[in-house]
Every structure is written in structure tokens, then in C-alpha cells.
Amino acid sequence: MSKKDDLENRSRRNNLRLVGVPEKAEGADPVAFFEDWLTLKFGKDLLSKVFAIERAHRVPFRVPPPGAPPRPVLINLLHFRDRDAILKKARDHPELLINGSKVVIYPDFSAEVQQKRVKFLEVNRRLQNLQVSYSMLYPAKLRVVARGEICFLDTPLEAVQWIDAIESLLKNWKPVD
Numbered sequence: 001m002s003k004k005d006d007l008e009n010r011s012r013r014n015n016l017r018l019v020g021v022p023e024k025a026e027g028a029d030p031v032a033f034f035e036d037w038l039t040l041k042f043g044k045d046l047l048s049k050v051f052a053i054e055r056a057h058r059v060p061f062r063v064p065p066p067g068a069p070p071r072p073v074l075i076n077l078l079h080f081r082d083r084d085a086i087l088k089k090a091r092d093h094p095e096l097l098i099n100g101s102k103v104v105i106y107p108d109f110s111a112e113v114q115q116k117r118v119k120f121l122e123v124n125r126r127l128q129n130l131q132v133s134y135s136m137l138y139p140a141k142l143r144v145v146a147r148g149e150i151c152f153l154d155t156p157l158e159a160v161q162w163i164d165a166i167e168s169l170l171k172n173w174k175p176v177d
Contacts, residue, residue, distance in 0.1 A: 005110055005112050005113070008110045009109055009110050009113060009138075009139070012107075012108045012109065012110065013080055013083075014054075014076055014077045014078070014079070014080050014083050015074055015075065015076050015077070015083070015107070015108035016074070016075045016077065016083060016086060016087070016105055016106070016107065016108060017072050017073070017074055017075075017105070017106045017107070017108040018034075018072060018073040018074075018075065018103055018104070018105055018106075019072050019103070019104045019105075019106065020069075020070065020098075020101050020102050020103045020104055021070055021072075021073045021098050021101070021103055022070055022098060022099050022101045023058075023063060023064070023070045023071070025098050025099050025101075026056070026073070030056035030057060030058075030073070031053045031054075031055065031056045033056075034053055034056045034073070034075055035051070035052070035053050037098065038051075038053075038086060039051070041093070041096060042085075042086060042089050042090075042093075046085050046086075046089055047082050047085065047086075048079055048081055048082055048085075050078065050079065051077075051078075051079070051082050052077070052078040052079075053075055053076065053077055053078070054076045054077065054078055055074075055075070055076040056073060056074070056075045056076070057073070057074055058071045058072070058073055058074075059071045059072045059073075059074060070101075074108060083107070086105065087105060087106075087107060090104075090105040109139075113138075113139045113140060116139060116140035117136055117139075117140045119140070119156045120136065120140065120142055120156050120159065122156070122160075123142065123153075123156055123159040123160060123163065126160075126163055127144065127163070130163075130167065132144060132145070132146050133145040133146075137152075141153070141154055142154075142159050144159075144162075146166065147169070
């Protein structure tokens with residue numbers, strides 16, 4: 001990873017990317033709208049006492065035509081702990097809705113890191129089908145917990161080879177209580 005990309009990702013450390021928020025749902029004051037919405041959805045107990053959003057705006061593209069997916073919303077939080085708490089709780093939350101539309105919350109990464117992570121999508125689907133616990137580490141490294149062991153996989157090819165080698169064992173393995 002280049003220094004430039006590293007600096008860009010560090011500058012995005014407190015950012016959230018919300019996908020699926022209907023256009024114009026946030027009204028004229030997106031900061032106030034998302035502060036209220038996040039507080040309502042996740043509760044004041046989860047967020048810090050000084051929870052605040054510094055900036056909130058749509059990704060700067062043209063307004064999409066009717067029927068097209070809405071532009072993502074970028075939110076810059078004052079504290080990274082609030083960002084981490086929101087991301088953790090959002091994973092466990094069954095459905096987040098704004099005006100009836102499903103909203104998904106992601107960390108905000110540079111285009112280079114996003115491209116690296118997209119390459120793992122098929123691997124992630126296979127792991128979900130096998131009901132194997134996994135997570136993506138920064139920038140794009142897969143951490144898999146299978147049969148009580150932790151494995152780190154650097155490339156999608158390496159991950160596919162690992163899954164192929166252990167897939168039959170995973171299907172037949174039952175944890176001991």
C-alpha cells in the first residue's frame with residue numbers, strides 16, 4: 001500500500017458509509033438528522049457522552065434518476081470509539097430502516113482498499129454457507145475461525161485453496177460441548 005493511500009485511509013478513520021438511505025431523507029440538516037437517527041437506533045448508552053457528528057453529506061455525484069439506487073451518505077464522527085461501537089452494533093442489528101428502505105452501515109475506506117476487499121466476496125459467501133466465523137482485517141486480510149483454530153489468509157486465491165482443502169471437514173465437524 002502506498003503512503004498516499006495509507007494517509008487517505010487514516011483521514012477516513014472516523015467515517016461511516018451508509019448505503020441505501022433514500023435521497024433527500026435527511027432534509028436540509030443531515031448532521032442533525034443522522035445524530036437523531038443513530039441515537040434512536042442504537043441508544044444513548046452505546047454512544048459516548050460527547051457523541052457528535054462533525055460532517056454528513058452524500059457522495060458528490062449527480063442525483064440518480066428515479067428507480068436508481070441512492071447515493072451513499074458519508075458521516076464523519078468526532079470520536080472513533082463511537083464509530084466502532086456503531087459498526088459493531090450495526091452487525092448485530094437485524095434491520096436498519098429509513099423511510100422503509102434498508103440501510104447498511106460500513107466503514108469508509110479508499111477506493112484501492114475497497115477494490116482489494118471486493119475480491120474476497122465469493123470467499124465470504126462460501127464461508128457464510130459453511131457457517132464459518134470470519135472477519136476482514138485492514139486493509140484486506142481474511143481472519144477465519146474454524147474448528148477452534150484461527151487462520152489468516154492474505155489473498156482470495158489462498159483463501160479458496162484453504163476452503164477447498166478443509167471444506168469436507170467443516171461440513172462434518174460438530175463442536176464438543
